[in-house]
Amino acid sequence: MKDSPELRLAVTGASPDGKYTVTTALSLATGVPRISVPSESIAPSTERRLGDTVETPIRAFEARVDSEARAGTAFISDGSVLHEWAAAESLRRGRHRREWLWHPGSFPFRKFEESFLAAHASIVRRHACVAYDAVVHLRPEPAETDGDYAASQLTDRILVDALYPLPIPFLIVGGPAERILARITNLFALPLRMPLSEALSTASQSEALSTASDETWQDDFPTQQFSMKETA
Incomplete structure (x- = not known):
């Protein structure tokens, strides 16, 4: 552990709704700015x-790198x-192999x-190594996947x-x-500016929230790699 005022946290997952709620509530509760594309x-x-499989990943990578650079160190x-x-990659793997026979061109x-x-894949992995201090990955829940749970599971596995x-x-x-918010804030000892329940309620009710304050904060952050799985 070492004292550090900086945390670049990425919240990943197959469900867009789950990430939006967690990142918005976490930003509101801690004051750490939220960025999105x-x-x-x-x-x-x-x-x-x-x-969808070539142009979109390129445009997204450019947009995320720019947003992260503008956000700075927190x-x-x-x-x-x-x-x-x-x-x-999930879309590519999910295609039926017979498609090549049906459409040889x-x-x-x-x-x-x-x-x-x-x-x-090599490019985004290398960038992730230097862009984020830690990652929280949200497992997909059947109720959050718009009925396409198999596709979400494939993306999650990738x-x-x-x-x-x-x-x-x-x-x-x-x-x-x-529970996820409490786990994250406890793990990183993040100071709270409002109760988690209030932040979660605000995030859940809002369709488009502005980003939180860009003030930095002092915190203890683990320097050693950890990998933990929590069962629901």
Whole structure:
């Protein structure tokens, strides 16, 4: 443990609603600014082949790197540079193999897609190693996945598999949002500016909250890598 006023925390997970609620409430409760990348800002500019698996990950990576750089040394990120890559890789893996037989003309595009995502994986992993002090990964809950639980599970597995080899402290957690918030704030000894229940209520009721204050704070932060899984 060492004294540190800085924490760059990424909250990952397959469910967008879960990340939004947790990161917004955590930002409100602690005063650490929240950063995010709106989905409309990274959508493919035109309807084109491989737009969702090539163009979107590139646009998202650029937007996240810019947002993180602007936030400085203290932020809570809704998602991470791994997220859009994992979503694209999940989409690629989720396609039926017979699609190549049904559409043989798409074979060169699919091979390029596979090679691109493999190369992009190396880029986002390297950036994650230097961009985040710690990662909290939210397990998908069936009620939060809009009925496509299998796809969320695949994205979740890709994200977790990407996190394990990285030299970044990370926590995998699930269950009620208030329990998750308490786990995070206790783990990092984060000072609270409002009760967690109040922050969670505000975050849950709001569709679009402004980011919290960009003031920094003093805190004890673990310097050794940890990897913990908490059962729901």
